[in-house]
Amino acid sequence: MTDPKAHHTLILGGGISGLVTAWSLLQRAAQRHVRATVTILEQSPRPGGSLVTERVEGFLVDGGPDSWIASKPAAAELCRDLGLGAALIETIPANRRIYVAHGASLAPMPEGVVLGVPTRLGPMLQTPLLSWRAKARLALDRVAPWASPRQGSTDEALGPMVARHLGREVVSAFTEPLLAGIYAGDAWSLSARSTFPALVDAAAHGGSLMRNARAAVPKRFPGQSPPSAFLSLRDGVGSLVDALVAALPPGTVRTGTGAVSVARDGDRYVVTTAEGEHLGADRVVLAMPMHRAARVVRSLDATLGARLDALGWSSVATAFFAYPREAVGRALDATGFVVPKREGRRVLASTWVSSKWPGRAPEGTVLLRAFVGGLGHEDRASLPDAELVALCRDDLSALLPLHGDPLFTRVYRFLGSSPQPTVGHASRVAAIREALKNHPRLVTIGAAYEGVGIPDVVALARRTGERIADEAPSTGL
Ligand SMILES: Cc1cc2nc3c(=O)[nH]c(=O)nc-3n(C[C@H](O)[C@H](O)[C@H](O)COP(=O)(O)OP(=O)(O)OC[C@H]3O[C@@H](n4cnc5c(N)ncnc54)[C@H](O)[C@@H]3O)c2cc1C
Numbered sequence: 021m022t023d024p025k026a027h028h029t030l031i032l033g034g035g036i037s038g039l040v041t042a043w044s045l046l047q048r049a050a051q052r053h054v055r056a057t058v059t060i061l062e063q064s065p066r067p068g069g070s071l072v073t074e075r076v077e078g079f080l081v082d083g084g085p086d087s088w089i090a091s092k093p094a095a096a097e098l099c100r101d102l103g104l105g106a107a108l109i110e111t112i113p114a115n116r117r118i119y120v121a122h123g124a125s126l127a128p129m130p131e132g133v134v135l136g137v138p139t140r141l142g143p144m145l146q147t148p149l150l151s152w153r154a155k156a157r158l159a160l161d162r163v164a165p166w167a168s169p170r171q172g173s174t175d176e177a178l179g180p181m182v183a184r185h186l187g188r189e190v191v192s193a194f195t196e197p198l199l200a201g202i203y204a205g206d207a208w209s210l211s212a213r214s215t216f217p218a219l220v221d222a223a224a225h226g227g228s229l230m231r232n233a234r235a236a237v238p239k240r241f242p243g244q245s246p247p248s249a250f251l252s253l254r255d256g257v258g259s260l261v262d263a264l265v266a267a268l269p270p271g272t273v274r275t276g277t278g279a280v281s282v283a284r285d286g287d288r289y290v291v292t293t294a295e296g297e298h299l300g301a302d303r304v305v306l307a308m309p310m311h312r313a314a315r316v317v318r319s320l321d322a323t324l325g326a327r328l329d330a331l332g333w334s335s336v337a338t339a340f341f342a343y344p345r346e347a348v349g350r351a352l353d354a355t356g357f358v359v360p361k362r363e364g365r366r367v368l369a370s371t372w373v374s375s376k377w378p379g380r381a382p383e384g385t386v387l388l389r390a391f392v393g394g395l396g397h398e399d400r401a402s403l404p405d406a407e408l409v410a411l412c413r414d415d416l417s418a419l420l421p422l423h424g425d426p427l428f429t430r431v432y433r434f435l436g437s438s439p440q441p442t443v444g445h446a447s448r449v450a451a452i453r454e455a456l457k458n459h460p461r462l463v464t465i466g467a468a469y470e471g472v473g474i475p476d477v478v479a480l481a482r483r484t485g486e487r488i489a490d491e492a493p494s495t496g497l
Contacts, residue, residue: 035069
């Protein structure tokens, strides 16, 4: 910190949440003519957290997230504000479909599946993914829906809610694999309200869930190709991290510096680092996974620590495979596939990266990604590289198939990085907010609070940075 009179904020965690908070805080402070400084402590050697992009032998590898959902504007707005508007890219139009693993083959995800539930009966009658009993059950939802809307505001898991309306097979074919892909979690324990609130609202109308869910999504005209559901950046999501770091004053991000504890010092805070350094701050932002934040605040406030620890989390790993195009024994004409739990495979989902995005693989080659781990199978995410690669390669080979050796493989691990908004999540978050009332200058942000996607965490971080700048005393520049 070079200005001892400035209002100083320490941000613990240099993922996208911490970086955006720092950037928006400094932007707003400059607009308000407030003297504010920020330091980000990041324990790992690089900023970005789960956002990690590497160039390997002419391939562009997004190790964690490769994109974000297009319907939530916060991430694209941030990119435009950082001068990355021209670098925003959409998925390749010809491949805007996804498959579902089905025995030894891949069946197309039927048209009209929205938020993990069918909204159109016609495509459901054709799909091999449902039995005739399940199809008859779905038809009943259209003509004589019997599931009454749930009374009151009690939370319930998404799986039972969908099963009540549309049958268990719909959950195992569509809802479960979608939730495994987004949350690395389990449809039978994840909160309906905290994952797909639009579906809860659709169910609350009463009558056909399929019809109500369909009304909740924008209409498409016949022959119109599906819009890109996702957006990314030409140089990978890591270019957003680079742009944020470049927009911050030099020295703002201190990598290789883990925070161990936070203590009060009168009206201020002192953060102790793993190296034993003591750093003072007017504000502290905890921008790390909540179970890590729990450890950092435990000695300051045991109740807050316990409440942060009560939020569940899971771990995943991604494995990447680069192959010559001819080594893959089928057309890669989709963005990839999801795997229902009932299939008994270890891979949760696969992205056909070079079919989903332009510019990810050199001509004549393909790049594939597999997800492993998730709730109940976290140990798989920690397997040694060779075992993890072999496990993924087995499952991919069985479904594609794959011939010969890959040009290269890469493994990325995200241990404890996937929050699990299970039933009761909203009350647990409310309890954290309640405990934070005793610490008005301490803030927690990240994927556990208002949604796990990049646009959700960006929106929360942006608001947080602006609020801190707005509340900082205006001493004049
Ligand atoms: C494999 C994977 C795929 C995903 N795919 C998508 C997707 O396609 N689309 C989408 O929208 N979202 C996706 N997400 C979710 C999205 O990546 C996250 O919501 C987002 O990156 C969370 O950012 P964050 O900064 O809050 O947390 P993180 O990225 O977890 O960053 C937290 C940072 O805190 C640091 N830290 C931890 N402890 C300490 C400490 N004691 N002191 C200092 N620093 C510390 C960590 O090293 C880390 O850098 C995915 C997530 C994962 C794991």
